[in-house]
Amino acid sequence: MEVIVMNKLKVAxxxxxxxxxxxxxxxxxxxKILDVIEIVDFVFWPTAMDFKLDDLKALKDGExxxxxxxxxxxxxxxxxxxxILRKKSKIVVAFGACANFGGIPSLTNMPYESKMFDVVxxxxxxxxxxxxxxxQKETEIEGTKLTLPGIRKRADSLNSVIDVDYYVPGxxxxxxxxxxxxDVLRVFVEKGTLPPKGAVIAGQDTLCxxxxxxxxxxxxxxxxxxxxxxxxxxxxxxLLSQGILCLGPATRSxxxxxxxxxxxxCRGCLGPTDKVDDHGLKMISALTSLLEVEHEEEYTxxxxxxLLEKIPDPLGTFYRFTYGVSMIxxxxxxxxx
Amino acid sequence: MSTSKQEQESGIKNPNPKIxxxxxxxxxxxxxxxxxxxxxxYPPNVLPIMVNCTSRIDPRFIVEAFLDGADGVLVTGCxxxxxxxxxxxxxxxxxxSLVAKLLKQVGVNPKRxxxxxxxxxxxxxxxxxxxxxxEDLKKLPPYWSDENGGNSDE
Amino acid sequence: MNQELNxxxxxxxxxxxxxxxxxxxxxxxxxxNVKDAFYQVVELRGFERFVQGRPIEEVLRITPRIxxxxxxxxxxxxxxxxxxxxxxxxxxxxxxxREMMALGHIVHSHILHFYAFALPDFALGEKKEPGTHNIIxxxxxxxxxxxxxxxxxxxxxxxQAMIGAKATHPVTVIPGGISxxxxxxDTEKMLExxxxxxxxxxxxxxxxxxxxxxxxxQMALINSDAYKMDTYYMSIVGPKNxxxxxxxxxxxxxxxxxxxxAKFESDKYLDYIDEHVEPWSYLKFxxxxxxxxxxxxxxxxxxxxxxxxxxxxxxxxxxxxxxAQEAMENMYDVLGxxxxxxxxxxxxxxxxxxLYCGEKMVxxxxxxxxxxxxxxxxxxxxxxxxxxxxxxxxPRGTLYHHYKTDKEGKVTKANIIVATTNNxxxxxxxxxxxxxxxxxxxxYNDDGLNKIEMAFRAYDPCLACATHAMVxxxxxxxxxxxxxxxxxxxxxxxx
Numbered sequence: 001m002e003v004i005v006m007n008k009l010k011v012a013x014x015x016x017x018x019x020x021x022x023x024x025x026x027x028x029x030x031x032k033i034l035d036v037i038e039i040v041d042f043v044f045w046p047t048a049m050d051f052k053l054d055d056l057k058a059l060k061d062g063e064x065x066x067x068x069x070x071x072x073x074x075x076x077x078x079x080x081x082x083x084i085l086r087k088k089s090k091i092v093v094a095f096g097a098c099a100n101f102g103g104i105p106s107l108t109n110m111p112y113e114s115k116m117f118d119v120v121x122x123x124x125x126x127x128x129x130x131x132x133x134x135x136q137k138e139t140e141i142e143g144t145k146l147t148l149p150g151i152r153k154r155a156d157s158l159n160s161v162i163d164v165d166y167y168v169p170g171x172x173x174x175x176x177x178x179x180x181x182x183d184v185l186r187v188f189v190e191k192g193t194l195p196p197k198g199a200v201i202a203g204q205d206t207l208c209x210x211x212x213x214x215x216x217x218x219x220x221x222x223x224x225x226x227x228x229x230x231x232x233x234x235x236x237x238x239l240l241s242q243g244i245l246c247l248g249p250a251t252r253s254x255x256x257x258x259x260x261x262x263x264x265x266c267r268g269c270l271g272p273t274d275k276v277d278d279h280g281l282k283m284i285s286a287l288t289s290l291l292e293v294e295h296e297e298e299y300t301x302x303x304x305x306x307l308l309e310k311i312p313d314p315l316g317t318f319y320r321f322t323y324g325v326s327m328i329x330x331x332x333x334x335x336x337x
Numbered sequence: 338m339s340t341s342k343q344e345q346e347s348g349i350k351n352p353n354p355k356i357x358x359x360x361x362x363x364x365x366x367x368x369x370x371x372x373x374x375x376x377x378x379y380p381p382n383v384l385p386i387m388v389n390c391t392s393r394i395d396p397r398f399i400v401e402a403f404l405d406g407a408d409g410v411l412v413t414g415c416x417x418x419x420x421x422x423x424x425x426x427x428x429x430x431x432x433x434s435l436v437a438k439l440l441k442q443v444g445v446n447p448k449r450x451x452x453x454x455x456x457x458x459x460x461x462x463x464x465x466x467x468x469x470x471x472e473d474l475k476k477l478p479p480y481w482s483d484e485n486g487g488n489s490d491e
Numbered sequence: 492m493n494q495e496l497n498x499x500x501x502x503x504x505x506x507x508x509x510x511x512x513x514x515x516x517x518x519x520x521x522x523x524n525v526k527d528a529f530y531q532v533v534e535l536r537g538f539e540r541f542v543q544g545r546p547i548e549e550v551l552r553i554t555p556r557i558x559x560x561x562x563x564x565x566x567x568x569x570x571x572x573x574x575x576x577x578x579x580x581x582x583x584x585x586x587x588x589r590e591m592m593a594l595g596h597i598v599h600s601h602i603l604h605f606y607a608f609a610l611p612d613f614a615l616g617e618k619k620e621p622g623t624h625n626i627i628x629x630x631x632x633x634x635x636x637x638x639x640x641x642x643x644x645x646x647x648x649x650x651q652a653m654i655g656a657k658a659t660h661p662v663t664v665i666p667g668g669i670s671x672x673x674x675x676x677d678t679e680k681m682l683e684x685x686x687x688x689x690x691x692x693x694x695x696x697x698x699x700x701x702x703x704x705x706x707x708x709q710m711a712l713i714n715s716d717a718y719k720m721d722t723y724y725m726s727i728v729g730p731k732n733x734x735x736x737x738x739x740x741x742x743x744x745x746x747x748x749x750x751x752x753a754k755f756e757s758d759k760y761l762d763y764i765d766e767h768v769e770p771w772s773y774l775k776f777x778x779x780x781x782x783x784x785x786x787x788x789x790x791x792x793x794x795x796x797x798x799x800x801x802x803x804x805x806x807x808x809x810x811x812x813x814x815a816q817e818a819m820e821n822m823y824d825v826l827g828x829x830x831x832x833x834x835x836x837x838x839x840x841x842x843x844x845x846l847y848c849g850e851k852m853v854x855x856x857x858x859x860x861x862x863x864x865x866x867x868x869x870x871x872x873x874x875x876x877x878x879x880x881x882x883x884x885x886p887r888g889t890l891y892h893h894y895k896t897d898k899e900g901k902v903t904k905a906n907i908i909v910a911t912t913n914n915x916x917x918x919x920x921x922x923x924x925x926x927x928x929x930x931x932x933x934x935y936n937d938d939g940l941n942k943i944e945m946a947f948r949a950y951d952p953c954l955a956c957a958t959h960a961m962v963x964x965x966x967x968x969x970x971x972x973x974x975x976x977x978x979x980x981x982x983x984x985x986x
Contacts, residue, residue, distance in 0.1 A: 021559020021659045027603070027626075028658070030645040031638065037627055048607060049625045104556045107541040111444040116537040120775075124539070124906050125893070127766040127775060128784070139771040144518055146529055146771040172559060172659050226548050226900075228577070228666045228870045235671065262656040262663045263670040267552065281396040284439070288431035296427040300417070304427075308434050312901055315442040316545045320553070327400050333444020335478065442544075 009065040012044035014085045016078035017105050018071025022096040023047040025172035039189050064089040072098040072105040072155040079161050086162040097171040097269050099158040102324015106155045111333040157324045167200040171269035174255045203253030210253040211260045213238045220293045224310040233263040250283040269321045278327040280318035354408040354474035358385045364415035367457035379464045380471040392425030396436045408480045409449040416454040448473045517926045523933025528923035532774035539905045547573045547900045555660045562660050563596035564885035568892040571881025573666035577874045584863035585668035591855045592654045593737040594848040598647040600886035601841040604951040606640040614702050643691035646684040668867025678862045685852035692846030713835040717928035721747045721789045723796035726806040727884045734807045736884040749830045757882035776916045787919050795916040798888025800840035805830035812850035818843045834921050837949045885910040911953045921946040
């Protein structure tokens, strides 16, 4: 029996620790957004509309058909909002690299020399703060308490605090992926069917398959070079084989190889494929296997050390978007001796 | 396990560190065997996991070992030029050096992760390396304690 | 809705139709008039910390994530700093491409702000239903304008993507130039799109004229004292004090009468700008160092200054492109001379800037060097000087990125003064002024509360930028307490 759904889908877009690039990505549907609003009613979208959190809370549990959440879980409030969205939505979608993996904000989870507040409010050369004033969760002024939300110790992915149904990675998700989401919604409206729970709406291969660059028979490179230091970047040849760091081999396809087309190495914003647990470790393994592999027998340990010095920041390069969900982020720093 | 007063005075913060040892079966494995048959003493804190070649070691094994409760991880293989599979140890060196760099960025004390080469005849080196590592880790607090079940923010 | 109440506190929490999150808390005295108002920004992410230890060319790809609405300035300003870290001047083609990216971005951002955030307040009358005062509501009421806006912004995004790989979080700008050039065919496409943007720029000004300038009530609001402030103004200027978003590193500051107060190269910014910290906001308060921080007051003795569109037009003497110059002159005729202090005038100035950008983009696309073969210098580590400052006019004002690196080019220290941050004190003051006007003797209504938000919205604040912060809270509600601190009313902003 065919079920014909007559009503529009109710969609909510909620945000955590976001840069709002995901909102702009949705607006980058341009005129196609007018088609979207034929099948969708936005019941919550703070960046673009005036609905309040109370409006979301006032809905019945499960009344929202699809709730999208973008941004990492950075403050206590982000977590609360994620939980409200889960309660009110039939389906929750983690939208964008931050909600999927923690994203760039999750880089804050590694140890640094200074505390964040010190860097911003005390050590900044343009800041004049002799009293050492720092923002407070509560400030009393003229008998009134002004409050600020607390910042969590870790910036986390959405699925660390709620159950997530679907994932749309990317920083931000590319328009073709958002169009796929719209298609999924359209099929849901017309036929009532959905993809299997936990599906990632992106390519299923690695970027290398999508990238149109010529791949030599053996990819072996001599050393890593920063793009500004290379004499010439060959626009057709595989970037890795030219010594330009690219996370393509460990990263999902689905973006249309936007970055590699412009001579710039991939940094993995679509995250790893289904077959990989820890994005960075996999990439490290693949990358180091090929480094000078054709001449490795001539190398001493010191020679290898020199080559590896050209990767000064493995954490920031291999885990730029996925640190929040990585295995390695579960390790903790040793206390000072 | 808490330390006794005597142990504390000698700077011991962790009297029984747990070390996971990955060793290749050709050079290092034979070297370790030789230590055994020669009746040389080496510390029991070392949990050996034998692999065919150090290049078999996926970087995630190192991280998983720590996540499973290790205080330290030691990897031993054949010297450059001696690898049974010719070039496995070159790859292992590159791979695990980068993992070591990563661990340093995460704040793990570099003494907790070592890579070294031990040949089939180097029984004494095997004893020396394992003993040294245990002594070094005794002076560091246990990697896992009640305060840091994985999410500490120092 | 009018209520006869005697509340002490009015909270507007969060403000909507802007990028980022903030709340406003208004304190009333016993007569029910506004005693004070606090605009609190509730985010902090810490970009200045987590770029430490990262190679500078990688930092250029991380900083755009400060903001998804204006990632391009956060890609270009650090690039200028990086050029200086290497002590290099990029080749002409690279500069043309970077400028095109910068201008295309201004067009996208201004259109997004004006049509999605601000215009609904001017064009759609009183709010009757939630969910109508937004771009979709606009599409229903003014379909042709909405379509044109969507097309123009889409084209502006396309142009940025052709140069930057993608418009949101571009990746191609590197120290010393850009990673790839464009073809002649691409350039011709960009020329066509730029011409359309000029046409759209003209349309936007016409729409504003019909809906706002010719409307007595709207103009009365714009001209009212509640929306005026006596501050200094800051902007980058080209040689001869012309409007310039990307090329120059000269910053000019004028006083509220229009007299030049300071002129400096961006790398001397620390001699001119200081930032103040308050415990009730994550956002710092920049002020003019030579005048000093006198608190949240305006006037010639206070170091508070403003940036962003109207400030830019106040500071420059001339716009080099003819149509925009004419539009600017027209605007000042109506507003009563230069400099103009009308907070709501920022919206008008943005439309003039869209027109300027379109005209300048046409010029760039007609330069044969635009698709030239040399788009970067080859650099080496021995060129590294270890420090660089880059400034740019972002859509929301002057942006400064300052980096120190080691000999290998890894960042050791970062300091970022973001465009919207420069307006923090001004926003606080504007909100307070509007609140004082809109809430009298304890009486106010929904429309009045919205007018307070309009004071805020006019600055087109970008709060993810402002505190390079973790975004925290969600849309606001108003809670009204009586003098015994009992909650007597809750206004959710049904629009």
